[in-house]
Amino acid sequence: MITVETSRPAAARHYAGLSLRTWRIAGIAALLAAACVLPFSLSSYHLFQATQVLVYAIVLLGLNMLTGFNGQISLGHGAFYAIGAYTAAILLDKTGMPYWATIPFAGLVCLVAGFLFGRPALRLEGHYLALATFALAVSTPQILKYKHLESWTGGVQGIIISKPDAPAGLPLDSDQWLYFFCLIWTAPLFVVGWNLLRGRTGRAMVAIRDHPMAAATMGIDTALYKSLTFGVSAMYTGIAGALGALVAQFVSPDSFGFFLSISFLVGIVIGGIASISGAVFGAIFIEFVPNIADQISKAAPWAIYGIFLIAFMYLMPMGVAGVVRFAAARFARLASARRPG
């Protein structure tokens, strides 16, 4: 059911005179170039949406590591997103730390939180883990309202954050700068994620997912890998949460309801389980489809959303990334067939 983009002997294949590797690098370079041009061609509202897509993409990559690659289902990533957002907001609000310095802290806090949560959760498999993380998600908004934490969290009122301005000397407005600031975080996190998942670590994670006993026999420390995956996944989500707080300029318990966690899960399934590029497609889905649904019907926006969901699952059972991969393979076959000899 779940497939992985296995690393093929890429260098051996050539299409239209270029190796697959070159094609891939060219594609990524084009994508990055497009991402850099975007802020100058979009209105500030659309740019704001694009920034949110970047933020969601980080979350989905993090969740995909855990659920897609490592096979641990989490219904509670909204909680880590909230922890990241609140860490950044509290640091900004209480200590006056510069906004850019809060992001690594949010990541660190979530890394520790995720590792600590992942440790006892090791005993839980499959559905039981899903329930444990579910508990995390439903309790988060209420913990944030807890009266003894109120002096920090601001209780139900939440915390208002000022929008960061572009550093002096850069000819950007604050929306454009925020987009680039998120891009500066997104791109390296994807590179790191790529290296992590494509290497030894990634293979160990997949092995644990596919056959934990065999993986342990091969000498993989399953307990350590599983809790580390949990930690790293939470770290990605926390960083995204902190960036998301800067984008929304506001955190409150109601911002991090259970539905957020479900949205993330929807995102990775729609984008493509165990696919790195799928994180971006999933992010686009969770950002835009609710808006489209709302435009179609005010009376039942979630019914429309549901129809979209079913249609996607029916037409693209491997997620959007699966379809893209399939189309690319088709194209490649055509291209190599046309080659003489």
Add this chain to the structure above:
Amino acid sequence: MYARRAWLAAAALAALALPAAAADTPGVTVSEIKIGQTMPYSGPASAYGTIGKAETAYFNMINEQGGINGRKLNLISLDDGYSPPKTVEQIRRLVEQEDVAFIFQSLGTPSNTAIQKYLNAKKVPQLFVATGASKWGDPEHFHWTMGWQPDYRTEARIYAKYILKEKPNAKVAILYQNDDFGKDYLIGLKEGLGDKAAKMIVQEASYEVTDPTVDSQVVGLQSAGADTLVTAATPKFAAQTIRKVFDIGWKPLHFMTNVSISVASVMTPAGPEKGVGIITASYGKDPTDPRWKDDAGMKQWRDFMAKYYPDGDQADASNVYGYGVAMTMVQVLKQCGNDLSRENVMKQAANLKNLDVPTLLPGIKINTSPTDYYPIQQMQLQKWDGKTWVLFGDVISGEGS
């Protein structure tokens, strides 16, 4: 000849003036006023979504009657699912993409908090927000934000006024939900009782929305010797409180927040006979109250509902509410005349004098000024007789210092 030249000059002036006027009045053309709004059409507060629909219907009615100064009202009402980040996104879309003239009646305290700073920085009016929190009337810091209904503190001050007058030696207990809604009542009650607050309030108890019941709090308040109880609880907890107070044989003078007076969701589940004598304050006419069966204002509302919002529930007070706010908005736009700049919209919203809205209780008027951003600050008390709420006494003003 002279007349013709004057006419030409006027035309030229008008031609010059028009584009200039259009430039600093976003969302306004000769034929249209674009208005933005976010509403929870989905999510935990979706029951309130009907307010947005009633307001859209009201504006449709105005448009059918020719609009305001020939301009049609175009309300763009977007779903935010009661999630503040979504509200931020939708409001940015309305302001930056749709170019609306102003924001009207966005619903929810957290949602409006999330956008208040942004809208004030952009100088976009955030008019008549649909929340009862007290913080929306702060023209000094937030010139562009205004509420509509009486806020929780105003209401609590009205209870305090009544207590001071009718029961000056009362031993007051308060039960409140531990959030900004509940705390507003605590603050308002203390403000209203003034320097007597410390002596009169014998016990304060709070509960969390996550608590299963409030039984132990109620018992605790009774044993503190209180003979007067102010309950600032949401419907489920309000029903529990009424039942428990009755069951333990406590007979305090009981004030219930206006939030929890629905017959269907509070009084009936609690047991209608258990709540006899409870006092609450009200400002609008209840659509289920037989007293207003032949009332001209409510008849007008029913005709409106039948014609422009036939799917709407005529027993739902939210639809009466939406009608009243939309009417206030239309009055503001009428006062603006042809100057529909954001500055003037805000100026006229802060310049409502004794506006009569037919769905408000008789005697309650809407008043605002550049320093008073609380449109409705009068309420009338009513008592539960076991079947319905019965108004008594005069309209009381809860205006703070």
